[in-house]
Amino acid sequence: MPIETTPNIWHNGDLIPWEKANIHVMSHVIHYGSSVFEGIRCYKQPEGGGVFRLTEHMQRLLDSAKIYRMELGYSLEQLTAAVVDVVEANGVVPCYIRPIAFRGYGEIGVNPIGCPMEIYIANFPWGKYVPGNDGADVCVSSWNRLAPNTMPSMAKAGANYMNSQLIRMEAGVNGYQEGIALDTNGYLSEGSGENLFLVRGGTLYTTPLANSVLSGITRDSILTLARQMGIPVVEQALPREMLYICDEAFFTGTAVEVTHLRSVDRILVGDGTIGPITKALHKAFFDIVNGLAPDRYNWLTPVKVREAVAV
Ligand code: PMP
Numbered sequence: 001m002p003i004e005t006t007p008n009i010w011h012n013g014d015l016i017p018w019e020k021a022n023i024h025v026m027s028h029v030i031h032y033g034s035s036v037f038e039g040i041r042c043y044k045q046p047e048g049g050g051v052f053r054l055t056e057h058m059q060r061l062l063d064s065a066k067i068y069r070m071e072l073g074y075s076l077e078q079l080t081a082a083v084v085d086v087v088e089a090n091g092v093v094p095c096y097i098r099p100i101a102f103r104g105y106g107e108i109g110v111n112p113i114g115c116p117m118e119i120y121i122a123n124f125p126w127g128k129y130v131p132g133n134d135g136a137d138v139c140v141s142s143w144n145r146l147a148p149n150t151m152p153s154m155a156k157a158g159a160n161y162m163n164s165q166l167i168r169m170e171a172g173v174n175g176y177q178e179g180i181a182l183d184t185n186g187y188l189s190e191g192s193g194e195n196l197f198l199v200r201g202g203t204l205y206t207t208p209l210a211n212s213v214l215s216g217i218t219r220d221s222i223l224t225l226a227r228q229m230g231i232p233v234v235e236q237a238l239p240r241e242m243l244y245i246c247d248e249a250f251f252t253g254t255a256v257e258v259t260h261l262r263s264v265d266r267i268l269v270g271d272g273t274i275g276p277i278t279k280a281l282h283k284a285f286f287d288i289v290n291g292l293a294p295d296r297y298n299w300l301t302p303v304k305v306r307e308a309v310a311v
Contacts, residue, residue: 003124006090010082010121013074015089021120028103028115033159035102036064039254042087042095042123042303045291049093050300052254052289053217054080060217061099064155070117072101079119084303086121093305096126096255102158126255135262135274136251138191140240141167141179145189145212153212164192178251180243180264183212188238194251194259195219198242199277205242208235218252218285224297225284231277243267248275250282257289258282 009021029035038061042051058079065072074082083097099121106115143166146153151160163181171179171192180196183189188207190196195216198205204226207213226233243249249261249269258281260274274282287293289300 001126004126006092006095006122006124008086008089010086010119012119013082015086018122021122023118024105026108027105027118028107028112029158031108032103032110032112033157033162034068034112034115035100035158036061036068036070036156037098037100037158038156040083040097040099041254041257041289042093042097043289043291043300044094045300045302048305049087049095049303050289050291050295051083051087051097051303053221053299054083054301056217056220058083058099060156060215061101064157065101067152067155068157069113070101070103072117072119074119080301082121083123084301087123087303088305090123091305092123092125093303094125095123097121097123100158135260135269135272136177137175137263137266138178138180138261139171139174139176139265140243141170141181141192143167143170143179143181144184145181147184148210148212154209154215156214161193167192182240185237186240187211188240188242189213191251191253191256194253194256197222197250197252197278198238198246199248199275200242200246202277203232203234204277204281205234205236205238205246207238211237216252218254218257221285221297221299222252222258222281225281226277229280229284231281243269246270248278250278258285 005018008015038057040057042049101119103112103115104118167179181189189211190213243264244267251259260278262272
């Protein structure tokens with residue numbers, strides 16, 4: 001999907017024109033994948049927009065940077081304010097927001113100390129990631145997720161997405177919409193860019209952080225909603241075959257939001273339609289982000305926008 005451009009990008013404290021947001025080919029990030037980033041949605045609200053869990057996303061960016069010894073030089077408050085500034089300046093809602101921090105031009109050796117940090121925040125219109133409402137047909141990937149103590153899964157680092165690309169491309173080539181990766185011990189991990197939830201016997205299961213998953217903010221939101229709705233929730237290592245015998249399965253993520261899985265490896269999940277627990281969580285999630293239910297967890301940061309652009 002080609003990117004739809006917007007007028008401004010935030011760069012190291014200033015708003016600059018989209019077409020001026022360029023870097024040198026010898027920047028460290030180009031050679032070694034030295035970046036950390038976020039993906040955030042801003043939802044249309046009855047008045048203006050609401051950025052979903054902005055503080056948690058920018059805290060995760062700071063956490064990812066800390067793991068990689070990157071000094072961003074901006075506080076959480078400054079970074080969240082920068083997101084609001086760029087969304088308001090561009091006036092595009094609903095939108096997807098992409099903050100990225102990386103090692104810039106300076107050193108060419110692997111040791112990045114001495115390269116300047118560059119931070120950019122862009123936003124642009126973006127619709128559904130997995131198209132359609134009929135659920136996704138997915139496979140178990142032949143690629144494993146990142147092994148413990150190699151690439152840290154809790155850091156949302158650009159380099160991790162080389163693994164995601166292998167999973168995603170393989171799924172696409174074989175006619176699936178997405179792949180689910182196992183961890184290096186053979187337990188369920190996550191999709192190329194989504195956390196995984198299963199339902200069996202009325203209990204909601206998701207894979208824990210120790211199975212090489214990103215600590216997803218949508219995942220956390222669904223766990224919060226499920227607990228509040230009285231749905232039993234279990235975070236534990238799950239064997240692959242749970243995918244084939246569960247009653248319901250769904251992905252969560254900023255891009256996919258809450259998307260049910262219709263089949264895994266061509267085996268129908270339940271009867272292939274969205275199950276009752278997934279449906280209830282899907283509704284609870286969308287009611288809040290669309291401003292139809294009270295924002296009781298303060299998940300939305302208001303932004304003032306001049307115009308709303310449909311995606
Ligand atoms: N896992 C991976 C690998 C991801 O890239 C994402 C998307 N950020 C997720 C899970 C879901 O995380 P979130 O709900 O915070 O978008």
